[in-house]
Amino acid sequence: MMGKNLEICLNADDHINLINNVKTAFKAGASRIELCGAMHLAGLSPTPGEIETAAKALPSNGELLVMVRPIAEHFNVDAALLKTMTSQITRAAQLGATGVVFGAIANNELDVAATAKLVECAQRNQLATTFHRAFDCITNSRSAIKMLTNLGVDRILSNGTHWADNSNVMHGLKQLQSIIADANGQIEIVIGGGVTANNAHILWQLGSEHLISLHAYSGVLNSAGLVDPLLINAILQRSDNEQSKHD
Secondary structure (H helix, E strand, O other), rough: OOOOOEEEEEEEEOOOHHHHHHHHHOOOOOOEEEEEHHHHOEEEOOHHHHHHHHHOOOOOOOOEEEOOOOOOOOOOOHHHHHHHHHHOOOOHHHHHOOOOEOOOEEEEEOOOOHHHHHHHHHHHHOOOEOOOHHHOOOOOHHHHHHHHHHHOOOOOEEEOOOHHOOOHHHHEEEEEEEEEEEEOOOOOOEEOOOOOOOOOOHHHHHHHOOOOOEEOOOEOOOOOOOOOOOHHHHEEEEEEEHHHHHH
């Protein structure tokens, strides 16, 4: 399994290239797409039309994860926002998503009550769940990992640095090692935030004995903003090389 689960974040606002980008990503070996609108705001919920478009281009074995983040300002979820998010989760399922990506925190700790309701809604709609980089705002990551695992969340997205720092994943290697150790194979750790063909071989090694995947955005785009199969191949090939060393 190691080295095979590559998740590609796609900008849903790029309507002209969306279908081709989805098809190219999977053809080149990606396992999943994370669909986000408003990437200039670090990714918000895409529109129903964008979800439908991406779902139609999905191969039978491909996963389509939909960002559920209605507002950019913060990760606090009040009752009104929770209602919006659960309705977006249900809508995503109806439109062909296989998973959703969300986060809810309060005072730099996991908002257990809101997260539980979001997970429950997703599971009711048979969707996989990823807790996004709101995780990287949480003070006590070990405790959060345990709670997210207990809530039945499938994956946690992190790059090992504080969300507000806007730092490259390579600055978070030590923290990622701790996170992966704390997860102990009970919950998948998705490593993202600066993943490229140049650093993938180091990142794959972090998960040689644990459940991890990589998440790339700009690292798989060419100068025209299109998904480049050669860059995806390079990220996956690095992992294949590492795998052969362990075999």
